[in-house]
Amino acid sequence: MIAKFRISEDDYAAAIKVSARPSRMRRALLIVMVVVLVLSALIGAAIGSRRLWPFTLASLFCGAVVLLLTFFLAPMLARRHYRKYKGMQEEFGAELLDNGLRIMSPHADGTVVWANVLKWRQSDRFVLIYLMPRLFHVLPKSVAEQGFDLQGLIERLNRHVGPES
Structure with missing residues (x-):
């Protein structure tokens, strides 16, 4: 049985979001990284060391950039690509x-x-x-x-x- 379908612009953007979802291994790695980051910040605060704060802030900034790219920029670019890719329509x-x-x-x-x-x-x-x-x-x-x-x-x-x- 042959089923017919079309992929809309919204479908394509949503599929890109599904594709950007981290795999199990990547999720585990992210969790470990967050735990290490939080522990380093807590240890640095507990011992009064300010040497760890630049590392912590840089890591938080990088994490925010990754989230921004994954959940906001990627779907926006997907919509643009969809409009240019006539075969997908x-x-x-x-x-x-x-x-x-x-x-x-x-x-x-x-x-x-x-x-x-x-x-x-x-x-x-x-x-x-x-x-x-x-x-x-x-x-x-x-x-x-x-x-x-x-x-x-x-x-x-x-x-x-x-x-x-």
Whole structure:
């Protein structure tokens, strides 16, 4: 069964936010960094040392810049890219096959085989299927309303690619 869909500008920006979400390992690393930062600030305050404060302030500044880029600038740039990328604005088709996911557009038709999928992610609105660390296909979960086997896709991704990252 071939399900048809379009990716809107809002969809594309939301998918970029899902893509920017830190992985489990990156989240753990961020938590460790925050704990070390807080401990260094507390220890510095407890012993009366002012030598750690520049490090703490610089780290907080860098963290704020990363958050700004991830959650504000990236979606803004995604909207701009969407408006310039005419191919993304066309209607797509998706069909679940035994060996992969077939993706169709007016100018291309190809099958993403499970062996070529690097990783996958999902949100309440999308399934993102990564072919490279920053290159992914966006499949809206609304295709299930047309009879697309979304649960089957997720089961096959888990089986052939591994758990969501």
